[in-house]
Amino acid sequence: MYDHVLLPTDGSEAAMDAENEAFEITTTNDATLHVLFVVDETAGPLNVRGGDERFEEAESEGEETVAEIGERATRAGVEDVTDVVRRGVPHEEILDYADEHCDLVVMGTRGRSGLDRQLLGSVTEKVVRRSNPSVLTVRVGSEGT
Numbered sequence: 001m002y003d004h005v006l007l008p009t010d011g012s013e014a015a016m017d018a019e020n021e022a023f024e025i026t027t028t029n030d031a032t033l034h035v036l037f038v039v040d041e042t043a044g045p046l047n048v049r050g051g052d053e054r055f056e057e058a059e060s061e062g063e064e065t066v067a068e069i070g071e072r073a074t075r076a077g078v079e080d081v082t083d084v085v086r087r088g089v090p091h092e093e094i095l096d097y098a099d100e101h102c103d104l105v106v107m108g109t110r111g112r113s114g115l116d117r118q119l120l121g122s123v124t125e126k127v128v129r130r131s132n133p134s135v136l137t138v139r140v141g142s143e144g145t
Contacts, residue, residue: 009069
């Protein structure tokens with residue numbers, strides 16, 4: 001049913017909760033798992049003096065994050081993993097990558113109220129509203145429930 005599954009990540013708990021769902025879907029469908037980390041070029045702390053160095057540090061963190069997820073995916077039985085780190089506006093990069101390469105996006109989200117939704121769920125909400133491929137959202141703490 002799915003050939004290419006995208007797992008966007010920022011290394012957060014919400015993103016980690018989505019991992020197992022993505023791993024299961026990928027192994028069940030013998031699909032390729034694409035793990036994407038986007039360095040947010042609009043992030044305030046990165047856009048100050050020394051920004052280039054901070055972006056490079058964020059990219060290194062992203063490379064470590066996708067590599068670790070790739071290792072966990074392999075241990076979970078995923079046979080084909082693609083690790084990607086991009087710079088840009090997170091929801092735009094996720095949407096562009098999904099349109100180019102994937103037929104399902106699996107991503108974490110937070111609760112549907114309060115500050116968590118505004119800050120942490122905004123990327124997920126934008127992806128859900130604008131994505132051409134299907135999107136599966138996984139709530140924080142939903143693993144095993």
